[in-house]
Amino acid sequence: MRFHVFVAAVFCCDVVGSRRIRGSSSSYKRFYRERKSFLCIDGSKIIPFEQVNDDYCDCDDGSDEPGTSACPRGRFYCTNLGFRPHYIPSSRVNDGICDCCDASDEYNSHAHCQNTCWNLGQRERAYVEGQMRTLDEGLQLKQQLIEEGVLLWREKQAQLRELQQVAEDLQMKLEERRRKKQEADRLKEPTSRAPEAGDNDGGGGLFRGQNSTVTGTFKLLDSNKDGSITVDEVQAKVALVHDEERVLSEDEAVALLGGDHQTDLTKFQHTLWDILTNGDHVKIKDTHGAPGVGEDLRLKAEDRAAEWEASNLKKVEEAYETVNMEISDLREKLAIDYGPDWEFLFLNSQCYKLKVYEYTYTLCPFNQVTQQSTAGTEVSLGRWGMWEGAPENRYGRMVYESGEPCWQGGSRSTTVTLTCGTATALRSVKEPSKCQYIMDFQTPVACQPVLKQRGIHSEL
Numbered sequence: 001m002r003f004h005v006f007v008a009a010v011f012c013c014d015v016v017g018s019r020r021i022r023g024s025s026s027s028y029k030r031f032y033r034e035r036k037s038f039l040c041i042d043g044s045k046i047i048p049f050e051q052v053n054d055d056y057c058d059c060d061d062g063s064d065e066p067g068t069s070a071c072p073r074g075r076f077y078c079t080n081l082g083f084r085p086h087y088i089p090s091s092r093v094n095d096g097i098c099d100c101c102d103a104s105d106e107y108n109s110h111a112h113c114q115n116t117c118w119n120l121g122q123r124e125r126a127y128v129e130g131q132m133r134t135l136d137e138g139l140q141l142k143q144q145l146i147e148e149g150v151l152l153w154r155e156k157q158a159q160l161r162e163l164q165q166v167a168e169d170l171q172m173k174l175e176e177r178r179r180k181k182q183e184a185d186r187l188k189e190p191t192s193r194a195p196e197a198g199d200n201d202g203g204g205g206l207f208r209g210q211n212s213t214v215t216g217t218f219k220l221l222d223s224n225k226d227g228s229i230t231v232d233e234v235q236a237k238v239a240l241v242h243d244e245e246r247v248l249s250e251d252e253a254v255a256l257l258g259g260d261h262q263t264d265l266t267k268f269q270h271t272l273w274d275i276l277t278n279g280d281h282v283k284i285k286d287t288h289g290a291p292g293v294g295e296d297l298r299l300k301a302e303d304r305a306a307e308w309e310a311s312n313l314k315k316v317e318e319a320y321e322t323v324n325m326e327i328s329d330l331r332e333k334l335a336i337d338y339g340p341d342w343e344f345l346f347l348n349s350q351c352y353k354l355k356v357y358e359y360t361y362t363l364c365p366f367n368q369v370t371q372q373s374t375a376g377t378e379v380s381l382g383r384w385g386m387w388e389g390a391p392e393n394r395y396g397r398m399v400y401e402s403g404e405p406c407w408q409g410g411s412r413s414t415t416v417t418l419t420c421g422t423a424t425a426l427r428s429v430k431e432p433s434k435c436q437y438i439m440d441f442q443t444p445v446a447c448q449p450v451l452k453q454r455g456i457h458s459e460l
Contacts, residue, residue: 021052021066021067022053023068023075023076023104024067025077025079025085028066031063035049038052040059040061040064044059045058051064052065053067055068055070059071062074067093068090069090069092069093069095072090074091076090076092076093076100078099078101078102079104080100080101083102083118083120083124084121094107094108098111098113101115101116101120135420137422138422139444139449145343148346149338149342149344149345150342153338157334160327160334163323163326164327166323167320167324173316174316174317178313180309181306181310181313184310185306187306214269217273218265220284221234221272227264227265228264229257229262229268231253231254235248235250236285238253238285239282239283240282244283244285256282257271257272336348337387339395343445344365344366344395346445348365351364352364354427354428354429356428359374361381365416365441366384367383368384369383369414369437369439379404380403380412381400381404381413382399382401382412382414383401383402386398388415396417396418396446397418398415398418399414399415399416400415403435410435411435412436413435413436414438415437415438415439417438417441418443419443420442420443420446420448421443421446421447423442424442425441425442425443426440426442427440
């Protein structure tokens with residue numbers, strides 16, 4: 001019997017000695033163990049313990065009134081079992097408004113508060129679980145994008161090497177074409193010549209320019225002077241360049257006359273004349289009957305050769321310039337920091353749009369940010385600048401600078417914050433200050449593994 005009485009007395013004393021002071025967290029329990037006196041937590045004053053929570057502020061730091069609204073600097077601790085505990089200003093205690101989800105702040109008011117902590121906790125736990133699922137899925141997608149980024153990086157490096165080889169080959173070809181053009185230019189002579197005896201076109205003039213040369217050549221081939229050239233006359237005066245001794249067959253002569261057995265001057269200009277001036281297939285056998293005509297044809301062929309070489313040179317120069325521009329562009333892209341594992345490389349050459357009221361915003365990572373109105377006017381909000389994330393997450397923020405000038409201000413700029421998600425999309429755009437834009441860009445590559453840390457009490 002005496003043993004039971006002793007245990008009951010000890011239990012009773014322990015309850016009294018450790019009774020919970022309203023508005024105080026378990027972390028501060030040691031300061032509120034009931035005794036004869038109470039030391040203000042800031043150490044500024046000692047007061048009788050019965051003055052704790054007596055609705056009168058004795059301590060400068062408000063620590064003697066954790067459960068009342070007496071101290072202007074006081075804080076009331078909401079236990080909120082089943083949800084997140086937190087502090088509220090002590091001025092909100094018993095003010096008729098439920099601030100704590102467990103209703104502990106309205107213990108002496110007329111407010112009818114319900115305990116909503118369990119429902120709030122369930123919603124928050126569901127949200128956290130959803131976030132964790134999103135994180136897990138995002139990290140899996142990120143790993144795939146890392147692998148794709150590595151392959152893409154290697155492909156671009158190989159592409160750069162191929163382009164460099166093409167540039168070297170084109171440079172050699174360019175030097176060869178320049179040499180050939182110089183040779184063709186040396187062989188080329190002026191198309192007009194000084195007058196020579198016998199250079200008569202039948203009209204008293206000389207073989208000047210293309211028209212007189214065409215006429216002179218036509219008359220040279222028109223042996224019977226009947227105003228037309230026949231197959232027999234072609235066989236008599238025209239020979240193959242590489243087999244001058246062989247007489248052209250009738251079919252060959254007909255083909256040179258455009259498919260006819262005879263031709264006049266007009267048709268001659270568009271058939272045999274074009275073939276003769278080209279100089280690489282047939283030529284006139286004998287030009288003694290019309291001095292200067294053979295020379296004119298030779299000069300015409302040399303002119304065409306020079307033009308041909310100039311055209312070839314221009315094509316090679318254009319190809320060489322195009323390849324060098326591609327090399328320069330590729331080098332510029334490869335110089336960008338795409339993350340430690342090239343995980344952001346897939347964003348290059350991609351653009352993401354979001355319509356906000358009357359504007360459509362476009363983010364092209366590593367390039368630029370633009371804003372387009374419904375009227376079609378487009379404004380640059382900045383060009384790619386740098387990564388500017390926190391030290392623990394350097395790749396968490398992009399900065400785009402030097403956009404179009406702002407009215408009565410500096411240039412527009414945009415800060416893009418990257419957040420974890422299972423899809424890559426532009427989520428929001430804001431303009432918190434004039435011509436300074438903030439974007440939320442969601443992508444799996446922004447997902448970071450969560451490291452479990454030891455609990456840190458925010459109330460300390």
